[in-house]
Amino acid sequence: MKAKNKQISQVKNPEKLPLWNLSDLYKSKSSKELTHDLNFIKIKTKKFEKKYFNKLLNLNSKQLYQSIFELEKIDMVMDKILSYAHLLVAQDGNNEKNKIFFQQMQEIITKYASSILFFNVELNQIPELRLNKLLKDKNILVYKNWILTKRSFKPFQLNLDLEKFLQDKNITSHSAWIRLFDDIITSLKFSYKKKYLTSSEIFNLLSDKDTVTRKIAAKSIGKTLEKNINFFSTITNTLAKDKSINDEWRKLPNPVSARNLSNVVEDQVVDSLVDSVVDAYPRVSHRYYSLKAKWFRKKKLMYWDRNAPLPFQNDKKYTWKDARDIILQAYSNFNPLIGNVAKKFFDKSWIHAPVLEGKSPGAFSASTVSDAHPYILVNFQGKSRDVATLAHELGHGVHQYLAGNEQTHFNSSTPLTLAETASVFGEMLTFKSILKETNNKKEKKALLANKIEDMLNTVFRQIAFYEFEKKIHELRKDSELSVEMICSIWLDVQKKSLGPSIKFEDEYKYYWSYIPHFIHSPFYVYAYAFGDCLVNSLYSVYESGFKDFDKKYIDLLKSGGSQKYDILLKPFNLNPKDKLFWNKGIKVIENFIDQLENL
Secondary structure, eight states, rough: OOOOGGGEEEOTTTTTTHHHHHHHHSSSSHHHHHHHHHHHHHHHHHHHHHHHHTGGGGHHHHHHHHHHHHHHHHHHHHHHHHHHHHHHHOOOOHHHHHHHHHHHHHHHHHHHHHGHHHHHHTTTOOHHHHHHTTTSSSSHHHHHEEEEEHHTTTTOOOOOOHHHHHHHHHHTTHHHHHHHHHHHHHHHHHTTTEEEEEEHHHHGGGOOHHHHHHHHHHHHHHHHHHHHHHHHHHHHHHHHHHHHHHHHHTOSSSTTHHHHTTTOOHHHEEHHHHHHHTTIIIIIIIIIHHHHHHHHTOOOOEETTTOOTTOOOOOOOOHHHHHHHHHHHHHHHOHHHHHHHHHHHTTTTTTEEEEOTTTSSSSSEOOOHHHHEEEEOOOOOOOOHHHHHHHHHHHHHHHHHHHHSSSOOHHHHHHHHHTTHHHHHHHHHHHHHHHHHHHHHHHHHHHHHHHHHHHHIIIIIHHHHHHHHHHHHHTTTOOOOHHHHHHHHHHHHHHHHHHHTEEGGGGGGGGGOOOOHHHHHHHTHHHHHHHHHHHHHHHHHTTTTTTTTHHHHHHHHHHHSSOOOOOOOOOGTTTTTTTTHHHHHHHHHHHHHHHHHHH
């Protein structure tokens, strides 16, 4: 049967899973409020430029504070508009009007933002001694960490004309390639038993209990990715070269430096994390997959068996109400405030849950702006991993909500060093809660194994992704990379991280091409491992009965990005700059494997 005659899977919403209500941002794309806000940006950016251009060096503390306050108001309205446009595309990327609207908003705001770009350049020109005096003002002190983060880019800053040029051109270069990637990914259809599935549906089948189903799905994914691999290769090569050119102009020491600067974390701290995880490949991931192969009575697992349900695992499905009740109970038992904030997401339609045509695959929590609230997107299909994903994104949502209500707009944004803390902590709370309620030894074993697999995916798989990115970006500085070369690097990294108990077939070499983080946020992936290892240590402190842990934890979440990560972790006696810190986090995963073997 020809592909064009195949039935397109139309995913319904039989359980009446929640759909978010975006009216807290704007009622529609043509609303008066949106028109008003666009006009506000247009007028205020010009006024701001006229008032402060070439004047920052001579501002007193009161005037500098006023300039930051005004800039913050402008930035918040910009973020609100872009958040709304992004969420419209996320809920239905097949809607051409949504895509056009998103592009229009990006272009308009980029144009207006050009008028205020001078602020960062001039802020970095203020001499250190003068800035230290200005920071003694209690009002400016509120923005100290934000200012210091901006100034960390000072050695790599270009002149104003070049900065404007790069920002303006971004819309037709970097952002345009990202848009192309998103359009291709959203439009992909995967052949499966005489019908086509969305990416969310087909990838969900990789954790189906039936071996044949997993194999057919895996082969279909590989075949579809192979058909589009030249597009993905061109996009990857272009974006990597674009980044290389920018980094060279800015004289950044290595491809990951820009990410580390924006995350407010030192290169050596990230290197220490990566080295610790890579060193632990044999004793953690290799060991676990060897165990899993034995449970399946195989010498090696096929790659499509990596996330397969375990032979001793039950087929329990969770309704949306089950997931909601489990998570809210776990969050509330930890602290009622955390539970109440999480409950708001369910009660006030801040979650988009069903799998639908054109919807963005995966999951995220969008912080939007403090005068609204975060929005969560998941693709809920009733599996235990879907419960874990929902708990994860609600952790983000609670963090974003608390920071947004406590901090100014500039201070509410959390660097990636701590951005995954609440999400992973929320997952752990939920897991421990379910484990505690389970008396059946077989179920306990399955829960523990599932948790280990989630942690392997969060820590070891993400660091393998990071290693892949690092090699691609290093090599792309000098030459275009062939599809064969990219695929070879991918397979090499995967084999090293997963170990000898996982067997790959030829089509798996294309699996790098669908991962959006490589395109949207180069080197973001290490944040997951950073967050998981950090939370493992943090959770150990909690379980030890640390005095007022929940209150100190809430203070950490409320702090947003107002202070650096090492300062925020001091109340828990944790220091990620200590090389032993990461090994302690990895040791938690090892201990879980020990417990699993002993069951």
